[in-house]
Amino acid sequence: MDENSTKKFCKFFTSFGSIIDLSLINPNYQHVIVKPVTFLQSLDSFFHQQDGTFQDYPSMDYGIVPEKACRKIFKDDWPIFMDALECLNLATPVTTRYLKMPNDVQLDRRGNYYYIPLCCTGPVFDEPDQFSVHLLTSISTPHFFKQVSFAKQLLDTLPEPVLVPCKNVNQTIIKNLSTDTMITISSHVPAIKLKVDEPNEEVSAYIIQATKKIAEESHIPVKYKFVQFCVQNHITKVESLPSALYHRLPKITCKKCQDDPRFDKLLKAWTEALHANEIPDKFKATG
Numbered sequence: 001m002d003e004n005s006t007k008k009f010c011k012f013f014t015s016f017g018s019i020i021d022l023s024l025i026n027p028n029y030q031h032v033i034v035k036p037v038t039f040l041q042s043l044d045s046f047f048h049q050q051d052g053t054f055q056d057y058p059s060m061d062y063g064i065v066p067e068k069a070c071r072k073i074f075k076d077d078w079p080i081f082m083d084a085l086e087c088l089n090l091a092t093p094v095t096t097r098y099l100k101m102p103n104d105v106q107l108d109r110r111g112n113y114y115y116i117p118l119c120c121t122g123p124v125f126d127e128p129d130q131f132s133v134h135l136l137t138s139i140s141t142p143h144f145f146k147q148v149s150f151a152k153q154l155l156d157t158l159p160e161p162v163l164v165p166c167k168n169v170n171q172t173i174i175k176n177l178s179t180d181t182m183i184t185i186s187s188h189v190p191a192i193k194l195k196v197d198e199p200n201e202e203v204s205a206y207i208i209q210a211t212k213k214i215a216e217e218s219h220i221p222v223k224y225k226f227v228q229f230c231v232q233n234h235i236t237k238v239e240s241l242p243s244a245l246y247h248r249l250p251k252i253t254c255k256k257c258q259d260d261p262r263f264d265k266l267l268k269a270w271t272e273a274l275h276a277n278e279i280p281d282k283f284k285a286t287g
Helices: 003-015 036-048 058-062 067-087 147-157 201-217 238-243 255-259 261-276
Strands: 064-066 092-094 113-115 133-137 161-164 171-176 181-187 192-196 224-229 246-248
Touching (some): 036 067, 058 064, 064 067, 092 147, 147 161, 147 171, 147 181, 147 201, 181 201, 192 201, 201 224, 201 261, 224 261, 255 261
Antiparallel strands (some): 064 113, 092 113, 133 224, 171 181, 181 192, 224 246
């Protein structure tokens, strides 16, 4: 069977759930999962820590998973499982110099770790926040534009980043020590909330550049836009965000938002950063 026939074979049987060929999502992944039910059951047990592993590795409560825990759970197949999670942007290797843990959680400074938000034991945080910028994208595929993607890019590009402990399963918090700025990334179904506690152009630019890099590395076409929800909205549910009144950055023509002092620093930082780091035409979402 030649390479083209093999690809068609794998695509056909993946469509029926008989196998899982993740190379259809990421061509760099070279394994075919021939027992998908067993594979998914193992991942479910891993994410929900059903075997009590978190008692031995308390950092897992915060999504910081030691390699030794992966070896213990997945046995000899652990590289296949971890490669699959990385392929899906559900996990990324992280060194201890990027980790800031609570005093009661000790890390092995010579050990290897992964950041896997789905292992976090806290609830989903879905409170809307008008005074944050949101990222709206043309795709809903869960392995793009999520916490792991942003964590990977921002830890690589920010001058002095550290991953701040957070148990909420859909939140990633990164602090940039050089600007003393906290970035909170909240992953929701309709939008990704990007909250910067002290808005400034430098950090906003890093987030914009990280988003562009994620889009460039995507294996399917991606279009996106940064928006600010209008002060006239009364948003009570995250699900209502796409149908709410919003302003596409960097253009703000709403007088009420421009005159609201609560938006002043936020709009100034993001407007200047987006003018200096324009979204390429091929990634610009319409509307």
